Amino acid sequence: MYSDKVMDHFKNPRNVGEIEDADGIGEVGNPSCGDIMKITLKIKNNIVVDAKFKTFGCGAAIASSSMATELVRGKTLEEAWEVSNKAVAEALEGLPPIKMHCSVLAEGGIHKAINDYRRRHSLPEWEEKNLHIHDHDNDVECQH
Numbered sequence: 001m002y003s004d005k006v007m008d009h010f011k012n013p014r015n016v017g018e019i020e021d022a023d024g025i026g027e028v029g030n031p032s033c034g035d036i037m038k039i040t041l042k043i044k045n046n047i048v049v050d051a052k053f054k055t056f057g058c059g060a061a062i063a064s065s066s067m068a069t070e071l072v073r074g075k076t077l078e079e080a081w082e083v084s085n086k087a088v089a090e091a092l093e094g095l096p097p098i099k100m101h102c103s104v105l106a107e108g109g110i111h112k113a114i115n116d117y118r119r120r121h122s123l124p125e126w127e128e129k130n131l132h133i134h135d136h137d138n139d140v141e142c143q144h
């Protein structure tokens with residue numbers, strides 16, 4: 001059911017923890033399953049120099065957060081914003097369709113952390129376009 005990459009990132013998640021003096025913090029929850037995720041970012045000269053996560057959630061959410069933090073490291077804020085849940089799932093060599101929405105948590109957490117940074121620097125927040133974290137009415141239910 002899960003790719004080797006998903007299993008690897010689930011069993012050996014990268015970047016677990018919390019950056020103490022983070023420049024941006026994002027917390028998101030998935031209301032249909034109650035899973036939550038916190039992303040902390042260190043940002044220097046518009047570059048994400050460090051990213052960490054804490055996830056209270058399913059294996060797919062853990063693997064997605066791990067991969068997402070890997071993908072945004074070293075990227076500009078603009079590039080990091082474009083790291084979609086689909087890109088995370090692709091980098092994980094796929095997620096079962098019923099678990100695709102778990103990867104949305106990672107995208108949402110990164111977006112919130114970026115916007116937290118922008119708010120702190122009096123920059124206009126960027127707009128969420130494709131996120132459906134709170135739009136689960138027609139979505140599959142989370143299943144552990």
Ligand code: FES
Pocket residue numbers: 030033034035057058059060061101102105142143144
């Ligand atoms: S994030 Fe809730 S089941 Fe995956």
